[in-house]
Amino acid sequence: MTWRLGLKGRQSVKLSPVTKAGGALSFSSQAVNAAPELTVPSDPSVLAGTPITFSISAFDADGDAITYGARSLPSGAAFDSTGKRSFTWTPTRAQAAGSPYMVTFIASDAFQAADTARIRITVTTLNTAPSIDSFEPGDTTLTRAFGQFIPFQIFASDAENDPLTYHWSVNGIFGGDQASFMFYPDKDLFPEECVVTVRVSDNKTTRELNWHLHLIISAVELNSLTASAQKGAVLLSWRTASESNHLGFNVLRSSLAEGPYETINAALISPAAEGRYSYLDRGARAGMKYYYKIQDVDRSGLLTLHGPVAAELALPERVDLAQNYPNPFNPVTTINFELPAAAEVELAIYDLQGRLVRTLARGVRGAGVHSLVWDARDEAGMAVPTGIYYYRLRTGNHLLTKKLLLAK
Secondary structure, X not given: OOOOOOOOEEXXXXXXXXXXXXXXXXXXXXXXXXXXXXXXXXXXXXEOOOOEEEEOEEEOOOOOOOEEEEEOOOOXXXXXXXXXXXXXXXXXXXXXXHOOEEEEEEEXXXXXXXXXXXXXXXXXOOOOOOEEEEEEOOOOEEEEEOOOOEEEEEEEEOOOOOOOEEEEEEOOEEEEOOOEEEEOOOOOOXXXXXXXXXXXXXXXXXXXXXXXXXXXXXXXXXXXXXXEEEOOEEEEEEEEEEEOOEEEEEEEEEOOOOOOOEEOOOOOEOOOOOOEEEEXXXXXXXXXXXXXXXXXXXXXXXXXXXXXXXXXXXXOOOOEEOOOEOOXXXXXXXXXXXXXXXXXXXXXXXXXXXXXXXXEEEEEEOOEEEEEEEOOEOOOOOEOOOEEEEEEEEEOOEEEEEEEEEOO
8 A cells, every 4th residue: 555645734544454354554644844944145235326136045855846035125126036036226325314124035835834034234325525515705716905804604515414513714723613704814913825724524524625815905994984873864974094006985785784785875985185084875764774884995906895884863753844955956956854654645846826836746655754856847747937836745634835946
């Protein structure tokens, strides 16, 4: 008799005689199946952006066919389970943040006996040095004057978002540890040639930027610079102790001490023999604080700033209508009026017979001092004859009238 065992488990067979002689015989057996044995490489490490490939294998002592599989594959990875049994993957730099990755491989036979193995894949990155994206001043070779603040600033980033540190120096002398640096070149402390250096570090690598600075003595040395509030304007006054190779001045204004500043004079203010200067800013608005700088211009084109100084025009205390100027006039005159608060206004010109000649303003105006110009023309744009005219301001319960004279 031949007995073929089943696939697995404890099995038995009983033999009984066909005659009454003899007893039955029983046989039992345990079918044992050996699971496959996996062989995998040691835990690998791979640089982001670099492909990794490895193969696995398995041995089955019973010679059974082996089926392969994988679980928890990282995004972008592939496993060839039916061919070379190879794992392939090119991890991205972003995937390094999720490292390590645990991948499970399985080898099983037809009887569901299986072996598993986990491989730990570590994704690494090479550190990228910080990037200096932009910087101010944009020119790294500069000519500036002694005794004038010189601002420096850089804008840096890091590919790994590592925290950045800054180190500023002037000719090797420490200056600051922020992204910006204000340098004051005192002529008693610094030579004419200076190198301003900034180093940006992510604590692994460092970037460096240098400005080469040529320092000269300013064409102008100021004795004083003041700003004072006047009626409807700000008066700037300054005196110079010395001037050389000097073309003139510009006046710059800002609503913030740190700027930005804009030039407000229409033409360069020429040098004065006695060194005394003034500028009346009629464009200043009441209730606003303004900052002013004086810019001197030398013949080489060097621009040097002095200041800032500040002044604030107070809001008017009452409605007022000023006398026009000039008066008498020809061909234009300016009319100012003041409002302590925003209000609906109308300002118009009338002749001696009380007939309307021209409406200069109608609508809401804000608090402060307002200026209007009349060019001696009527509503149709025609020139009016010389003589006496009246101008009238109407706002709320106020009605103010003054006389003006158009001369030949």
